[in-house]
Amino acid sequence: MNPDEGLVRVLIGKKLGNRYEIQEGIGEGGMARVYRGHDLKLNRAVAIKILYEHFAHDTEFIRRFQQEAKAAAKLSHPAIVNVYDEGQEEDIYYIVMEYVDGYTLKDVILRDGRLKPEEAVHIAQQICDALVHAHRHNVIHRDIKPQNIMLTQEGRIKVADFGIARAATDSTITHGKSLMGSVYYSSPEQARGSIADQKSDVYSLGVVMYEMLTGTLPFFGESPISVALKHLQEDITPPRQIEPAVPSELEMIILRTMRKERSMRYQNAAELLQDLEEWLNAQNKNNHVKNDLKNRLLSYEQIDQARRAQDLQANKADDSHYEEEEEDEDEEDGDSFPVKKAILYGSLLAALFFVVWFGYGFIAGLLQVPEVTVPDLQGLSLAQAEEKLQEVGLDFVIENEVHNEDIPVDHVISQNPLAGRSVKQERAVELVISLGPDLVEVPSLLGRTEREARLLLSDLQLDIERSEEYSDDVAAGLVMRQDPGDGFRLARNETVQIVVSSGQQPFSLRNFHGWDEKDAREWLSLYELVLRNIDEEHSDELGEGKIISQHPEAGTMVQEGDPVDLVISLGSEPPEYEVHPLTIVPEVELFQYIRVDVDDEEGRRTIFEGEFKGESISMEIYGSGQVILMELRNDDFVTIDTFTYP
């Protein structure tokens, strides 16, 4: 927030349109900063969205923004953040919206990880409801994502920022470049640049559902473009492969919302809404059935007391008659028992009248409950089991819920009575239902050594699958990525994939031949290679200080931190021939002006020149050569003696 402080300070306390007082900054988006404010006229809290300064100078952008804000203001729905007003004061452009006290769905997913299926569907249903309303008014959201979905303190859902994404994208067409942002929730057609429609919102909602149910996004990538291309080209991993607890019906719904081809998706939000509601109803029905069972068991005692004369089967027969009344009594529980009892007695009475009315013969008919064969329910989903039982007129009761490695969650592990038994109709079959595998939480492995990661996972009885990748930021040998991420729950012996950094991407080592040592050092430090050994050698070809050779060879792929050895020239090698020290005393007259030259492997050179005073003259002969004795005659040196040595 630091960079904004100056601006926030200026705006806090400011009144816009002589009506809205800015109170405090509460968030930032791609285009605007959001403040909590107060509507002085209606005396209520509002949210005020103020466009970033650089947009406020852009008339074309403002025009589109206003247009979209006006369209959004037409929407009025309990699951849509209401847009109340928009206006401009000096160069502050603002939108006044309903103030929502709560969290974004993103906050919730980040905090809690995946949501329970019922919760997720409950949320999705409300978003979908909002979309149906907006689409009916020809407003496409275009940017459905958890960051735009608010959860109120009361547990309601509010979708924000309808149509605003359009103002932004359209504006860049006329207003030049922009850098691609995240597209985790974008539909393939949006990624391709085609026009978004209702089905694009459906797709994005599908991604949100996927994330809510699995705690992860369908497509990840290193860059927005790689994510966009995945939306276009890659098949999604079915949610149940990631999270087996996702009910299969929901998986089917999600896969249908996320089809690449628009024509293969739900054709509109209403279609999706219908399926979501149906699924929820089915769940509620299960609960309802469970509640019914519970209520009935409770009521049985009362009935028993009231009608000792009647036998159990007759009671059961009566149930069917007051079931309708029970529909309205969902809320009933132990506390309101007296009411319940009264109604039950009432029904009972009605039943008795009924019996009298139709006569004894009918009762006899009711008492003769037919026998049916118990179907095999093992491995079926609860819904399927219920259906099968209904077909033959049997009821069920969940006897227990236990973890099981093989049977997926909400599927039948065992039943009582067993399949094939004959029982009276309306008997409740006891079911043991799977809670799915006993799950352990995946620990965070990022930044740990591979060995540590292996130990942690083997302690949890999780399997490991490793691969290697280059990384600029993560040191070699450390875990740079893991899948699933930490906090994700896995069954024993499931696999956690880790990617271990193999350090920076190798690059080709250049050829240093002929370089100055200093330059090579500079290059090595620039590429963060380590200069390990420097050897020195003589070289005829390269002068002193130049690099003769290197290890590794030029062209070898190396990485940051790798050692490099260099061999540096000492210049030409001294001659290999023997050196013979020699001392002579020339046989010439004293004070004669002479010169002594040596002509050997090192070339010709003068050893002595001057008046000879009888001294001995020392020299070194390299290899073999001649000593030449000359005397000065008429300004010229004339050879008077030569001898070869050795």
Place this chain on the structure above:
Amino acid sequence: MLEFSVRTHRGRVREKNQDCYFVPSDGPIHLFAVADGMGGHAAGEVASSLSIQAIQDQIAPVRHARENFDPPRLEAFLHTAFLDANERILQAQKENTELEGMGTTLTVAAVLKGELLVGHVGDSQAHLFRDGEHQQITEDHSLVMELWKNGEIKKDELRTHPQRHMLTRALGTPSPPQVDFYHVALQSDDVILLCTDGLTSMLPLEPLREIIYSTATLEDRVQALVTKANDQGGLDNITVLLIRVLQ
């Protein structure tokens, strides 16, 4: 020996010119750069000029470098300059909220010892014209380029797609930019074109090639390109830099 000419123009639609360029004065390393800023208000200009400044500052101490300052070393130096440019833009954004979200493209061409080194981020372009042929040296870092490479759109959509201005890389991003480098061995009479997309989005290849291979002076060719881009609409700022290899 090189001959070069450069020109930048606001175009006919934009209020401001957010392009920026750099050409060398002297020294054994010949360095050229074009940058195309993005971001509303004044931000785009700030970003592009910051990037050019960074290049200039980085290269200044080594412009008169010794003989053995060769292309690989130059590449390392340029890379540092790109990172520095990114850092400067980020810093400026932090210091001034009006500059939030600004960024820039940056394409740098350096000629050293008969070799052309191009460093590149964004959708400005470097092209090589040799013996009547043409080759685009740089690859645009744009959404449409990726879509085309992946077979999602046709080639002619590159210039018409509604989101053709959506970049996948630019300077001014929180993570250090990935810089592409290209090496070309130069021949005499090669012409190198550096330009911002204000030229290439307006002019198809054919008229562009015609002008570049004309016999007019380099200055006149540059002027002709700018004029032609404006004739075609001039929807964006236009910067054209031509470099010709003399020997």
